[in-house]
Amino acid sequence: MAAIFKQLCLLVLTHDCFDQFFVEFNFLHVPCLKAAISKCLGLAIVGGAFLVKVPQIVKIIAAKSGEGISITGTVLELTAILVNVAYNFVNGYPFSSYGDGVFLLIQTAIIGALVYHYGGSTGSAIAFFATVTILTGLLSSGFVALKILWILQACNIPVVFAGKMIQALANYRNSSTGQLSAITVAMLFLGSMARIFTSIQETGDQIIILTYCVATFANGVIMAQLLYYWNVPVKTKKA
Template structure:
């Protein structure tokens, strides 16, 4: 029984017999389901951030550089696309050395760090996360943590796992900043309200 590339026969067979599916059956199933969930969630991850900006009519505390690097709309996007299309036939034909391929893949980690570090620095400098969406950041952190699990299950190359661990680390820093600075902001608001009354 194959549905959307997921083999459900071992799990359904075990459940019919009143048994819990074995680890070697369950882990690939969870990995596939998580993969599909991550793809679906990635299409909506920026929606809470957009809604927060629209509701508050403010981008206070958001790093423009971080968003530009995360969603590049410049000439570099076109250059990158041309390079991908130029290299793709060679990669798919197996004509590129695996080490070169991993080096090319690893270069995207620099872009990812360049997108996260400006936001982390701005939060630290301002001691505030401004209009940064808690839900979007939580989804980013949860998604990167789930990708660690799925990458280990499919024996992903080290460079891919390294990138995902960097994502967990940087997304974790941003989430901790949100929790830390918002708690401080609430405490400061309570103190101001007491002084006024």
């Protein structure tokens, strides 16, 4: 039983921190406390990301419409997620520091494909999903130099901001958030905010930390709009 307990603890603790907590009973060891909180938070974010955009996907399918969702904003967001996942993977950072990006990548690709599909172009939907799959494999394979991935990650900052602001502008023009899911928007906002802390603890990579700071601000704007336009339908367009 003790061996099983230790193995479970080592999922979130280093051997040194395990000794600090359960051998020396030093439960106030600050570096280990911060590392443990970061690891647990990171794993929680990864677990939450497994379903974070499912409400959005369900809402689009139920309405059979991607009305109110900016495909340009979705593509920019998808690009940012893809580069972030590839950069973290190639750098060998812990999965708990970027695993949520893997699930967000898959789900955002599905959303983009659905927008194309319900927009009347199933062929474009298939091509869109296939392109995302190919690019993911290429960037994560190590074929692209790490220096180039770093540059792409740096470019993620304006891409993340632009993607969200395009969606925010679409919301403003429609005076509504359309088919945006409140659950998804809230989870993205809280997740990106938590990622600032976990990135500081687990990677210390300044470019990743800055990216999440910008993402938190941008997600906060969308969150504020969703609250402001609550229950306001998409504008009806006259012929």
